Amino acid sequence: MGKRPEAVESAVSDSERLLFGGPLRYDTGWSEHADAFLQLGFRAMTTRLPGMLASSLRLARQADARATRLVLAAELGRGLAQAVSLLAVNDALGKLLTGPDITQRLRSAAPALVVMAAVMLVSALLRAASTYATGRLEPKVERVATELYLERAANVELAAIEDHAFHKLLDTAQYGARSARHMIGYGTRVINSMISLVAAAGVLTVLHPALLPLLVTMTLPSAWSALVNARRRYESFHTWVQHARAGQLLGSLLTEPAAAPEIRVHGVAPFLLRHFRSMAETAEAEQARLSRLAARTGLIAAAWTGLATLATYATLGALLLAGAMALSVAGTSVIAIRTGAASLDALVLDINELHEEALFVGDLERLYVAAAERAIPAGGEPLPENPQEIRFENVTFSYPRDPGPGPGPGPGEAHEPHEAGETREAYETPETPPGPTPAHGSGSAPAPTPAPVPPPGSGRTPAPAPTPDIARPALDDVTLALPLGRIIALVGENGSGKTTLVKLLAGLYTPDRGRILWDGVDAARADRRLLAERIAMVAQDFKRWPFTARVNVAVGRSAAPMTEERMAASIAEAGADAVVADLPRGLDTLLARNFSGGHELSGGQWQRLGIARAAYRRGSILIVDEPTAALDARAELEVFEKIRALAGKGQTVVLITHRLASVRHADLVHVLEHGRLVESGTPEELLARGGVYAELYSLQAEQFTARLPAQKPV
Numbered sequence: 001m002g003k004r005p006e007a008v009e010s011a012v013s014d015s016e017r018l019l020f021g022g023p024l025r026y027d028t029g030w031s032e033h034a035d036a037f038l039q040l041g042f043r044a045m046t047t048r049l050p051g052m053l054a055s056s057l058r059l060a061r062q063a064d065a066r067a068t069r070l071v072l073a074a075e076l077g078r079g080l081a082q083a084v085s086l087l088a089v090n091d092a093l094g095k096l097l098t099g100p101d102i103t104q105r106l107r108s109a110a111p112a113l114v115v116m117a118a119v120m121l122v123s124a125l126l127r128a129a130s131t132y133a134t135g136r137l138e139p140k141v142e143r144v145a146t147e148l149y150l151e152r153a154a155n156v157e158l159a160a161i162e163d164h165a166f167h168k169l170l171d172t173a174q175y176g177a178r179s180a181r182h183m184i185g186y187g188t189r190v191i192n193s194m195i196s197l198v199a200a201a202g203v204l205t206v207l208h209p210a211l212l213p214l215l216v217t218m219t220l221p222s223a224w225s226a227l228v229n230a231r232r233r234y235e236s237f238h239t240w241v242q243h244a245r246a247g248q249l250l251g252s253l254l255t256e257p258a259a260a261p262e263i264r265v266h267g268v269a270p271f272l273l274r275h276f277r278s279m280a281e282t283a284e285a286e287q288a289r290l291s292r293l294a295a296r297t298g299l300i301a302a303a304w305t306g307l308a309t310l311a312t313y314a315t316l317g318a319l320l321l322a323g324a325m326a327l328s329v330a331g332t333s334v335i336a337i338r339t340g341a342a343s344l345d346a347l348v349l350d351i352n353e354l355h356e357e358a359l360f361v362g363d364l365e366r367l368y369v370a371a372a373e374r375a376i377p378a379g380g381e382p383l384p385e386n387p388q389e390i391r392f393e394n395v396t397f398s399y400p401r402d403p404g405p406g407p408g409p410g411p412g413e414a415h416e417p418h419e420a421g422e423t424r425e426a427y428e429t430p431e432t433p434p435g436p437t438p439a440h441g442s443g444s445a446p447a448p449t450p451a452p453v454p455p456p457g458s459g460r461t462p463a464p465a466p467t468p469d470i471a472r473p474a475l476d477d478v479t480l481a482l483p484l485g486r487i488i489a490l491v492g493e494n495g496s497g498k499t500t501l502v503k504l505l506a507g508l509y510t511p512d513r514g515r516i517l518w519d520g521v522d523a524a525r526a527d528r529r530l531l532a533e534r535i536a537m538v539a540q541d542f543k544r545w546p547f548t549a550r551v552n553v554a555v556g557r558s559a560a561p562m563t564e565e566r567m568a569a570s571i572a573e574a575g576a577d578a579v580v581a582d583l584p585r586g587l588d589t590l591l592a593r594n595f596s597g598g599h600e601l602s603g604g605q606w607q608r609l610g611i612a613r614a615a616y617r618r619g620s621i622l623i624v625d626e627p628t629a630a631l632d633a634r635a636e637l638e639v640f641e642k643i644r645a646l647a648g649k650g651q652t653v654v655l656i657t658h659r660l661a662s663v664r665h666a667d668l669v670h671v672l673e674h675g676r677l678v679e680s681g682t683p684e685e686l687l688a689r690g691g692v693y694a695e696l697y698s699l700q701a702e703q704f705t706a707r708l709p710a711q712k713p714v
């Protein structure tokens with residue numbers, strides 16, 4: 001196991017290096033999955049069997065208790081029917097092969113034959129009942145497990161979503177729901193095979209004590225080969241899951257509308273296709289490796305089975321020759337051995353499948369536990385009713401760093417569950433080489449922000465720029481006040497920590513050090529849901545929901561009943577009336593081009609809807625991060641007017657903008673640099689001070705006042 005990291009390193013393709021900066025493999029198992037792998041041994045598998053059966057039963061009962069009872073009863077009945085049928089065969093054979101007169105023999109065998117026919121009928125009816133109930137049960141089990149997965153995933157802290165290890169668990173656990181569904185079928189089959197095996201083993205033991213060990217020896221090779229292959233598939237799946245996602249990402253980039261213009265203008269398609277092929281070929285090589293190993297294991301197992309079969313029949317022959325066994329008993333033994341071997345084979349395979357599925361359900365269960373540990377805490381202290389001030393006291397915050405070689409999710413790239421089963425299916429049949437299949441995202445870890453270059457002639461010595469590879473906090477010992485009911489602007493160059501600060505304010509992250517006090521109540525101890533109730537946020541990269549315009553606004557407070565008055569007022573407040581009026585179906589227009597009837601908005605139009613969404617939320621603190629980046633000059637003025645008006649109504653506005661002209665109306669400006677607070681004051685005070693703010697302001701102002709060079713006469 002210790003060898004794997006080198007193996008992984010040597011297999012990395014140029015595409016992975018170029019596009020993703022390194023090998024996209026998880027160093028599986030030797031960390032959190034080690035237990036799961038070790039549990040793939042035969043003994044562990046059998047000792048875990050009751051637990052596995054119990055967990056699928058629990059899920060099934062949760063999903064549909066009636067259907068579960070029906071499946072159980074039908075499968076138990078079928079197992080018993082098989083046992084009865086074997087006993088009847090044994091009885092009929094015994095009667096047919098012994099006795100003087102054939103008519104007499106047939107007559108005495110008749111009741112056993114009638115029992116066999118009746119059992120077949122009952123068995124067929126039970127099979128139909130089981131098929132019906134399983135068909136009803138399986139999708140429900142998958143739904144219940146998926147809902148739990150989504151619910152838990154949506155409730156974790158933002159930091160968990162951005163955490164590499166947690167994201168990996170999210171990635172792998174998504175297949176657990178599909179596995180939970182499969183476990184129902186395998187679970188019932190295991191019960192069924194176990195009952196018929198007990199019957200066959202009982203019959204064999206009665207016939208001759210030597211036959212049972214022979215039966216076991218004949219089945220061991222297939223058990224071994226199934227186990228070894230399952231172990232390899234699971235291990236490979238875990239190692240390659242991120243690689244598969246990245247391949248899928250390349251595929252979807254080639255078809256997604258957002259990338260389409262650039263792909264065409266810059267001619268990116270051949271480049272992406274080339275790397276898609278290269279990554280697919282790397283994945284194919286892994287599938288080929290698995291198939292090669294599976295074939296080799298299969299051959300060894302077949303040779304072993306052949307020898308065991310030979311030994312079995314040789315033993316039977318020897319017993320016959322030695323006169324230790326009657327011919328009729330030998331005949332029954334052959335049938336019982338064949339039935340028993342088939343049952344044992346099926347049982348071993350089904351237990352193995354059940355176990356393999358249980359490993360994926362195990363991932364899901366691990367996710368449930370991890371998600372509960374990293375869930376946004378419920379409850380907490382209430383916040384003051386009408387706080388006067390929010391105070392950051394010596395707040396330091398660093399983003400969690402990704403230790404792995406491959407990329408984790410990009411910042412803010414919330415995990416979206418994939419189409420269940422797509423990536424994993426590639427590993428279910430090692431004979432089928434998979435190509436990369438579509439994924440919803442990948443990304444790279446955030447690059448360190450380059451040091452800002454001092455403006456020429458500014459005369460100011462900038463704070464020393466941190467070297468990119470040395471971790472520095474995104475916020476470093478920040479102490480500042482946000483007086484409520486005012487307009488507060490946060491200013492600073494790219495990467496200075498403005499967005500991080502408002503994310504902490506909104507309770508999306510908690511400080512590593514220091515406190516955020518709402519009139520003396522520490523936000524870390526406050527009820528986070530009540531805190532979020534007070535916040536309305538237009539983030540820099542706010543979500544453009546692929547739903548109707550109406551939902552895009554109302555999603556600001558989705559728990560509240562949707563009212564036309566509130567909708568109209570919010571749209572008016574954001575100055576988005578013209579945007580809505582231009583839509584072909586007004587508020588009911590679908591804002592997703594990739595659906596039929598879908599419509600696309602311009603960046604500025606989206607921005608207005610984003611502001612309408614925040615207005616619809618009616619939070620007492622409105623955070624607007626670059627609200628006018630995509631707006632034209634007139635629209636920008638208008639939006640700032642609207643924002644100012646909101647503050648006039650008592651709402652607090654925390655504004656992040658690079659347009660310093662718009663900051664003129666702020667009551668208070670905080671200036672950040674490399675995560676530190678460097679200046680605070682009113683815009684006038686800061687201009688007069690001649691510091692960072694004044695410098696940035698004059699830089700922008702100069703752009704408008706600078707004379708254009710005179711045109712040279714031709």
Ligand SMILES: Nc1ncnc2c1ncn2[C@@H]1O[C@H](COP(=O)(O)OP(=O)(O)OP(=O)(O)O)[C@@H](O)[C@H]1O
Pocket residue numbers: 162399400410411412446447448449474492493494495496497498499500501540
């Ligand atoms: N989700 C994240 N994970 C890791 N690092 C992050 C994340 N978001 C931001 N950072 C890093 O934190 C630092 C501060 O980023 P932040 O987004 O707060 O800056 P900003 O002042 O809002 O920048 P801009 O003006 O470009 O929006 C940067 O170095 C950035 O790379």
